[in-house]
Amino acid sequence: AQSVTQPDIHITVSEGASLELRCNYSYGATPYLFWYVQSPGQGLQLLLKYFSGDTLVQGIKGFEAEFKRSQSSFNLRKPSVHWSDAAEYFCAVGLLYNQGGKLIFGQGTELSVKP
């Protein structure tokens, strides 16, 4: 069965420090991969996506993610965190259309930023 695992429920980093959020997936085919961010009381905003091609993808707000097929991972990174990055981050696998065409989400990682 397809699944997404975000091992870290909560991470705290200092403002200006680098960030890496982990995501591992289980899926039999080449996945479509996404990272979304959710601020309190808000919907999910797409940060970046991987469909094919270059395994290092750039997103909005200075985020990037690297797809590593051998590790079944799609970790999110940012070189310098800002206080406004505090939010919940969700990794998701997008199933192919003939397998349901839906997104399967991880449980999320809550990011806190220390001043």
Add this chain to the structure above:
Amino acid sequence: EAGVVQSPRYKIIEKKQPVAFWCNPISGHNTLYWYRQNLGQGPELLIRYENEEAVDDSQLPKDRFSAERLKGVDSTLKIQPAELGDSAVYLCASSLTGEAFFGQGTRLTVV
């Protein structure tokens, strides 16, 4: 361009009462999703539409939940009767090329 619009933003109802949520997707997006997000969890799919057709409703509790997407644009999700366990955020999303864009959600509290 307007994003996905949902209403209401918040709803508090007593158990056994009916409730309905409305979603207006991004113009031209033929795929529409309803997800439910429980506290501290990631969203889980309830139903997916391709135009007017519900192509995946396997996770929709059909004894009390219903949905429709008339004319392949707006959609309504209904719960009747609501139970305490239905308290959650209900998210609508739409898609054209595989990436889903989400609305702000409706936070439902059943008391």
